[in-house]
Amino acid sequence: MTDNKIISAAILRLRMKSPFFATLALFARFVPTSTVPTAATDGRDIFYNPQFLTSLPPPQVDGLLLHEVLHAALLHVLRRGTRDRHWWNVAADIVVNSIIASQPDFQLPEGGVRSPQWEDLSVEEIYELLLQKQPSNYNCSLDLLDSSPLRNETDRTWSSEAGDLKVLPSKDGQKIEVDGTINVEQNVFASRSEANLDNLNSEPLSRKAELEAHWKAAIQKAIAIDRSTHSQGTLPAGLLRQLGEITEPQLDWRSYLWRYLVRTPTDFTGFDRRFIGRGLYLDTLDGESVRVFVAVDTSGSIGNDRMRDFLGEVNGILNAYPHIQGELYYVDATAYGPYAIEPNGKIPPPVGGGGTSFVPFFDAVGETWDGYSSGVCVYLTDGYGTFPPEPPELPVLWVVTPGGLPGEQFPFGETVRLLGD
Numbered sequence: 001m002t003d004n005k006i007i008s009a010a011i012l013r014l015r016m017k018s019p020f021f022a023t024l025a026l027f028a029r030f031v032p033t034s035t036v037p038t039a040a041t042d043g044r045d046i047f048y049n050p051q052f053l054t055s056l057p058p059p060q061v062d063g064l065l066l067h068e069v070l071h072a073a074l075l076h077v078l079r080r081g082t083r084d085r086h087w088w089n090v091a092a093d094i095v096v097n098s099i100i101a102s103q104p105d106f107q108l109p110e111g112g113v114r115s116p117q118w119e120d121l122s123v124e125e126i127y128e129l130l131l132q133k134q135p136s137n138y139n140c141s142l143d144l145l146d147s148s149p150l151r152n153e154t155d156r157t158w159s160s161e162a163g164d165l166k167v168l169p170s171k172d173g174q175k176i177e178v179d180g181t182i183n184v185e186q187n188v189f190a191s192r193s194e195a196n197l198d199n200l201n202s203e204p205l206s207r208k209a210e211l212e213a214h215w216k217a218a219i220q221k222a223i224a225i226d227r228s229t230h231s232q233g234t235l236p237a238g239l240l241r242q243l244g245e246i247t248e249p250q251l252d253w254r255s256y257l258w259r260y261l262v263r264t265p266t267d268f269t270g271f272d273r274r275f276i277g278r279g280l281y282l283d284t285l286d287g288e289s290v291r292v293f294v295a296v297d298t299s300g301s302i303g304n305d306r307m308r309d310f311l312g313e314v315n316g317i318l319n320a321y322p323h324i325q326g327e328l329y330y331v332d333a334t335a336y337g338p339y340a341i342e343p344n345g346k347i348p349p350p351v352g353g354g355g356t357s358f359v360p361f362f363d364a365v366g367e368t369w370d371g372y373s374s375g376v377c378v379y380l381t382d383g384y385g386t387f388p389p390e391p392p393e394l395p396v397l398w399v400v401t402p403g404g405l406p407g408e409q410f411p412f413g414e415t416v417r418l419l420g421d
Contacts, residue, residue, distance in 0.1 A: 003032035003050045010062050017105040020226040021066055024073050027218035030065075038109075041068045043077030043211060059107040063100050067108070070096040070239075073215045076123060078208060083127060091126035094118055099239045120349050223305060250419055251313060251399070253320035257290055257376070291325040291373065292317055293394070294341070295361040297381035298352025299332040306401050307350055309418055310380040313399060317378065318343045327368070335360035338368065356385030362392045369394065377413075387411050 007030045014022035029045045040047040046068045053061050076092040097112045098119035118126050296310050329337035332352035339348045377396045383405025396413030407415040
């Protein structure tokens with residue numbers, strides 16, 4: 001089988017298994033080369049060794065290529081920054097392997113690193129845990145094409161001097177294991193270059209922005225195709241959590257939070273230049289502290305695609321102002337929380353799946369709110385559920401899905417609707 005046919009066959013199988021993953025793969029450029037032992041990505045292109053791929057059964061070929069595509073699409077190369085290459089590689093592999101392993105039609109080649117107890121976490125969180133677990137008497141060495149790279153700009157390939165992910169033994173010859181679940185000496189994906197991370201991280205910001213925009217557009221397109229194929233979406237929960245890290249909000253939360261929270265600013269430091277061009281003369285409030293009680297509807301009527309939208313809006317709320325004081329609740333017929341959330345912080349994974357009642361959230365907020373400080377309740381929902389008999393004392397903003405309850409049927413608060421597909 002020729003190199004092109006290997007990839008064409010894999011993408012055809014992806015289309016039959018998952019429109020979402022197949023669309024992401026179409027945004028990648030696959031480059032055959034013998035200079036990598038298995039497969040690799042530099043965040044832009046996917047490099048694969050045809051001889052290695054032909055040695056694998058088709059489900060493992062699909063799993064291996066999807067592994068690299070997910071690394072690129074989830075911006076793992078860009079997100080590393082100056083972090084240690086070795087442990088960042090392991091953390092990123094834990095994330096993408098958990099996503100692939102959750103799909104029944106894909107298989108990971110033997111040796112893929114896994115850590116089930118950490119798979120609900122972000123790459124950044126897993127990386128910090130790996131640093132804490134790393135024994136101080138071990139010297140770790142990761143040969144990811146950066147020891148003696150021979151980069152060729154014409155065909156974008158690298159030297160074959162890259163080895164596997166290796167852990168130098170301690171004096172007693174032991175291997176590193178983390179909680180008995182991660183053996184980082186044997187990892188078929190360790191030859192992935194993310195190549196070359198140092199080269200990419202030293203590139204101009206415009207090039208980084210171009211790469212980020214490329215994959216965000218790919219994700220949006222993949223989501224749209226998945227929605228058109230499946231009414232409730234088919235994204236696995238693990239991928240949904242990871243997409244929450246890079247999904248852009250639809251709403252202008254600076255504007256909304258200003259309207260609801262800042263009635264009488266104590267300090268006027270001029271107008272916010274970002275709004276003047278649109279005819280909105282809003283005070284700059286960088287010194288203000290705003291308190292937001294956020295409820296995310298996790299009832300059975302909310303599919304994965306809508307949950308992804310909700311998490312994107314939560315990110316938008318957290319990054320609207322530098323001094324957000326946020327409390328997050330996941331709510332079906334029960335309120336789960338509160339979870340303290342803050343700008344640039346991690347959003348905990350959704351909990352729920354039952355019926356829908358808005359009463360538990362407002363009861364919970366009533367128990368924690370002091371009764372006089374400013375604040376606002378933001379409820380992300382389709383609007384179909386049981387409302388409390390009396391409106392809460394705090395203002396309420398309902399963020400409603402397309403096709404959700406009509407705005408005039410909400411008994412209190414203001415409604416704003418997310419965009420449709």
